[in-house]
Structures are given as structure tokens and as C-alpha cells.
Amino acid sequence: MAAEPPRRGDHARQSFSNEEYADIFYLYGYCDGDAAAARREYLQRYPNRRPPHVTVFSAVYRRVRGTGNVQRQQRDAGRPGGIPRIPRAEDEEILSKFQEDPTTSTNIVARRLGVSQWKVWSTVHTAGLYPYHYTPVHVMEEGDPVRRLDFCRFMLNADAEDPMFFRKILWTDESKFDQDGITNYHNLHFWAPKEQRNPGKKRPSKSQRRFSLNVWMGIINDNLIGPYFLPNYLNGENYETFLREDLSGLLHDIPLATRQNMWYQHDGCPAHCRVTVRRWLDENYRHRWIGRGGPIPWPARSPDITPMDYYVWGHMKSIVYCDNVPVPTLDQLRDRIINATNDIRRTLTSNVIKSELRKRMRVCIRNRGSHIEQNL
Template sequence: MAELRAAVIAEYVKGYKPGHIFKHLKPLGINRKFVYRTIDRYLETGGTEDKARYGRPRSVRTPRLKKIIRDRIRRNPAQSARKLARNLKMNRESIRLLLRKNLTLTPYKKQVVHGVTKATKDKRYQRSRELLGWRADDEIIFLDEKLFVLEQTVNRQNDQVWSVSLQQALADKLNVSRFQNKTSVMVWGAICKRGKLPLIFIDKGVKINAAYYLDMVLKKNVLPQAELLFEDDYYCFQQDGAPFHTAKVVQAWCKENLTDFISKNEWPPSSPDLNPLDYFVWGYMMSKLNDYKKTNLEQFKRVITKIWDEMPMEHVRAACDDFPRRLKLVRSEKGGVIPRYRL
């Protein structure tokens, strides 16, 4: 670097302008900005040495330490900055600065996903390919069930209460009650691009089997609502691989009474990432529950119904429209779980 600066100044002293110096010395690998900076430094200081720096010199985040930490992260990318600092007997903030700024790394939270075996992956891959071939663009009614629990959800990282001291923090804001016998309610929901079917609440203690599902869900709710939404138009019905969904009597009824349906041998197993109720609707509703006061079961049901009814249809349609894209992602992953960065 010192030789390059000296070459620039030698040309400048001879009377050459910066543009000429850049063209002449360009083969040496310098850029135009380097030429101008070197001349400015020469005019200001009378030399080409670096200016005196302010603050103490860097003594911790050295190239040697950078290599040590890079090697450790390569061996185990899941270790924390706290553990690295303890093992290296260093300040935690210095480690974090080195990880983020010097190594340009970003910490990502671990993700809980549904597990798939080799056999499940093969079925997901094969059935996703088949659905893409002749079902992806159908008008599909998606159905799924969800258990809602009457208690406030807490995000321990982001849910906070600001106060000058713990003693002065309001107890009703700070404390979240948990009871041994939780009040909960099971609901069935169904959506399609044309609308949302009314929610179906299941009374506590009811044994859900094929007969109950067929009578209370399909015959009394899904079929009448589907005929109301589609009239004489074609639609396709989807349900997952729950035992009462795949029972012979249920499959036979669907084949006889619905315009079309995805049978138990066509829907990919272990695929919540393919059902818009799983990958959008239930999460949307859970995020809204804490906005409402609910102290008993009936009030809880009214809140759930209100959130369902007010859920924007443009969001529902977007979730349904995402189904073909997700089928392609499962296919490209050879039946594996869709990576978060691709969603």
C-alpha cells in the first residue's frame, strides 16, 4: 500500500492530474478514489502516512480470534454467544459484535416442525405431484379442527410490562393465571375461496367418531353450506388423515354426496403445511384472542366466532391461492418439510 501511495505522489509531483494518474497506474490495481484520497492526504499532511486514529486500538476482535470463533461455529452453529464468551473467557458483547459485524452472521430461532419419516416423505412427494397434476387449481373446501384453550398466551421474549420497579408493576398486567383444569373448546372450521363456512363447536365430553363426524359435521353443516356457496358449480372437498375422516363409511358418503373430494389415498400424510387452516387461519385467530376479554366458556365461544366472522376474506383467499405453490415446494423438497426461508 505504501508503494502505491508513493507512486501516486511521484506522478502528482511531476504535474499530472488525478485522472491521468489513475489511467497510468490502473494496471497496478488501484481505483480512482484511492488516487484522490492519497493526494488529499499529501496536501493536508505533507506525506502519505495514515492519520492518527482516535480511541484505543482494537485489542480483542483480532484476526486470530475471528478464525477461532469461525471454526467453532462451523463445528457447532447452535452454540450461544454466552457459551462462547464463557469458554473463551471474553466479554459477551465483544463476541456478539464479532459474530454479527466481523463474521456477518445472524442468529435464527429454532423452529418446531411436524416430523416426517422416510415413508411419509415418499407419500408426501408422490401425492403432491399427483395433486399438482389434477387438483391444484380446483375450487377446494379445506376443513380442519382446532382445540382452543381459555387462557392468555404468553410470549416470554416479547410480552413485557414497563414499570420503574417490580413492586410497582400492576399485578393484573404482570401476572398471567394458569389453572389445573383448563377450559377448552373444540371447533371445526372450513374455508374456500368463496367464503368461510360457519364454525362448528363440539361439546366437551363428546366422543368424536366416524358416526358423529358424518352426522354433525358433514351432513348437517358442510354439505348444506357447500350447496349454498357453489349451487350447481363444481367444488372439491379436503380433509386430513384423521381416523374418523378416513373411515370407510365417511369415504363412501363423500364419494356419493359431494361433487368431488380428495380421498384418503390422495391427501399427503402429515401435511399441516398444505392446509391453509393450519398454516394461516388458526395462527391468525390465536394472535387475536388476547385482544378480547373472556372469562367463561360462552363468552369464549362468542369471541372465537367474532374473530372467525371478521377475518378478512382477502387473507383467506390468499391462503387458499397459496396451496398450489406449497404443493410445488413439497415436491421440490422430495416430500420433506418446507423450509421456513422458502415460505
């Protein structure tokens, strides 16, 4: 009868004698940490032995470095579900450091206790701990949760009365795009052969010749409006000029029936709160605009419940700055913004507005008006 083929993950449970593990460890170092080469060398030297999987070589090295032992730590076979053995005093000391300060790092704990970082990682992993990331959120001020609750309740009630309500709202916002974008250097790498010296790659940043673009955009149902390039310094006067002279042209392709029943939304930035701006909105969107001082007040510090923030800007900037290289000229930055808009426009669906927005507002109500990003 043919032997049963090894199941996925069986190689991780292979056990060898101390002598075999010693040879595995030696050849991993002999081949300068190349596990595949070490396995080939092992097969040539010991053709009559059971061949170890390629992952065994690096696993043995980590185990020796972390614990000083070549053999894996055994689990208590008599306990149900393969529950790990009771931690030793050293493990308990490691875990106590994370109980005292859940924000600490494996590197800090390893240095303080004089153990390897791999040992710390192994202990917290066995204990079922996982390093969760913080979610950046706006600082809530007094009264913000109540205003967010009131707004979300109004919106969901209006949606229940009129299933097309969310599709009638033109959500708008402005965002700055500069030549550098946002770069996470922690995740920016240059791959090169290990034996090669550090190539000393550089990435230009913080040019003295700075330029940026202030972009207005809107989204209604499954239509993306814009981009429109506003003055870099936006004030009430030039924002009012934009509403009076340019907005209607941007909405030219929106059906007339939609425009006649459309709501206008913007946030509470100072330029939006100018008296003449609010007067113009009252005249052109009577009882149908959302904003500071409007018939439906916009709750401050609420980017998590507007599709411009939770969908459009993040998506656009990931396209505009996809190569992690500063944009060389203002014209190229403008072209990238236009191209990114066209990319998003081709894939935009009404679910971005109706389904996602409804879900976020319900979560906001469940959280009593507090932050919701960590619950999505």
C-alpha cells in the first residue's frame, strides 16, 4: 500500500534526533543562512537519512537562538486540544511585562529581561497575544457625540422615509495635494543581493521649491464630480465665487431631475461659514443643504461619516502617489489627479454612498456618537 502523502503542515511537526538537528543547524550556518542550499547539502551528505523540509533549517536556527535547545518545546499531550504546557517562570515574567504595559514592544522586553527577541515573540504567540494597531481618530470635544447622534438619526430616518434620499445628496470636500505626498519610510525598501554592499539609495524629499494644489470634488450617487482646482488659500470670498460661477458647470452631466431635488453638503471649515455663502445656499438649496449654520447642521470632526473622506481622498492619494516618488512638476501633479479621478469614476458604485454610509451611521449610533473606525 502506498504511503499516505504528507498533509500540509506536517513538515512543521517533524522531529529529529539531537544528532540530526545538530547537523541541520551546522549546515544552515555553513550555507550562510540559505535554507534551500542547506537542504541540498544535507541530502548530499546524508542520502540515507529522512530528508527535512526546507523550513526546518531556519526553524532550528531560531529555536537555538531563542531557547538554546535544538528540540522543540513539547506540548502536554494529555490535555485536550493540544493546550500548551504551563509557562515557566521566564515565560511568566515576559507575559507580566505585557500585562503591566500593553503598549510595550518585544524589543524592549527582550532588552530588559536579557533574552532574545525571538524568545519574547514565541512566548506571546503561545499565550495568544496579537499586536493590534491603533486607529488614528479626531479628538472629540464636548457635545460632539450628541451632535453626531442627532445627525445620524436624522439621516437614517430620512432614508427610511425615502429610499432615494442618500442618492440625492451631493457630498463635497476640499483636499490639498503636494509634490511629496505621504510616505511611510518603514515600508519603503530597496531589494538587492545579500552579498552586495548597502547601495545607499536615497529618496528626495522636502524640496525648497514647494508646490501644491487645492482640489474640490463631490460625489452624488454613483457620479464623481470634479476635480476643480481652487485657490491654495481658500476663503469665504473665493468659495462663494466658486459656488456662483463654477458649480453649475460641474453638474452639467447630472440629470435635471436630480439637480432639482439635490441636497448640498459641506463641512464646517471657516470658508464655508461665510454669511454670503450660507445666504446663497439658502436661496439655491432651500432647506436642502447640510453644513455649519445650515438647516441640517454638520457635526464637527466627523470625517468617518462622509464618503469624501472615508473613500474618495484616500483612494485618490494612493493612486497619485503610488510610486512613492515626489511629483517633479505642478503640471504632472495636476495630470495625476485628473487621471486618478478617471480611474475611480470607472469603478464607482452607489454602494459607496448608500450601503457603506448607512452601515457607518448605524455603528455611530451603537457607539453613542463616539469614534467608529475601530469597529469597521
